[in-house]
Amino acid sequence: MDSELAALATNHTWTLTPLSSCKFPIDCKWVYKIKHCADVSIERYKARLVAKGFTQTERLDYHETFSPTAKMITVHCLLAVAASQHWFIHQLDVHNAFLHGDLHEEIYMSPLLGLQRQGENLLCRLHKSLYGLKQASR
Template sequence: MLSPLPSSSTSGTRYPLHRYVFYTQLSHAHRTFVSNISHLVEPANYAQASQDPKWLAAMSSEIKALEDNRTWSLVPLPLGHRPIGCKWVYKIKYHSDGTIVRYKARLVAKGFTQREGIDYKETFAPVAKLITVRCLLSIAAVHDWPLHQMDVQNAFLHGDLLEEVYMLPPLGYCRPGEQMVCRLHKSLYGLKQASRTWFRRFSSAIKTLVSNNLEPITRNSNLKQFLNGCFRIKDLGLLKYFLGVEAARSKDGISICQRKYTLDILEEAGLLGVKPTKVPMEPELVLTTTGSDALKEPAQY
């Protein structure tokens, strides 16, 4: 059961959110799932995460995975090269019932500081848009196909980096006073070429499975075993929460929404208790030109 939300008289909020967001139309199982994923808040930066033993363990696990994968080697910065920065990003992974799979700390390179022709060359890779995901869900609903979700562990690290890229060590990694940088050997999240190297690795693996015999790819267990053998995946069960989108399935079809994503944005901006409105400005507002601009003749073309 979801715990009752405080009334406006006790919370001091003029426009409490529970007046506008309802969960009565959801099944008991999905209400439990929504409650679980909304209960915890992920750290916004390293300073916050370093105060929690669970996130410290997650960062240590990520560093170990990066080292085991030989993602980089520590070297002095060569003359004429400029290192890029990096940061930690934190995410909680959930099972389809809302229980926690793991606390995930991901090291992300600051690819916006890379220089074209020096730190990267080709960057193009196919990207699935939300409209493509909606189309796939529609087809699955019509044909009553099962939808399963899998999480590739350190997906981008499966791609070999061809360019010579140097990165500053992550916070908490090197001892104070050490003047070393990370020479990257594997594609890291955040690099401009990361998506391209991952797609090259993933597509080459998939091509070895596809043939005239469709049986291996039509059976879920075989496909999952194959992918796990190639990339080490986590089986998250039936689709529930994907890239900030909640998916609820019933006999009537599949319903998707971005409730948690929207509420997280409102909370970050400090706007959870403001007055709701359908549009971000007065609907009857008429914009007019005033002052000297109103006296100017229209431009002639």
């Protein structure tokens, strides 16, 4: 959970602000997963903060959800060309890839328990995309 919160803070995912009068905050939750090695031993524990995007309203919280994806035939053709030309192929894994997408809509999220300040009614205004949002894959 600490590494996930550190990644969110590093990417400036949100700022704590008072709620706008015409917006409703969406909730969030932690999703936990255990990653296993090939021999079924535990590799690591993974925690991800996920927005409850199913509560978002179309045209109010999001406008577009389409994101371009590569077809498998395109990947096969690229690999065939690389093999015939003896090109070196390298794999890249981007950690927290969803957290790099900028949001164009004004979306508020209820703060986590650790972010709530006593006596203040602040919400997290999202600047970057979170897992679970309708427009996250965009």
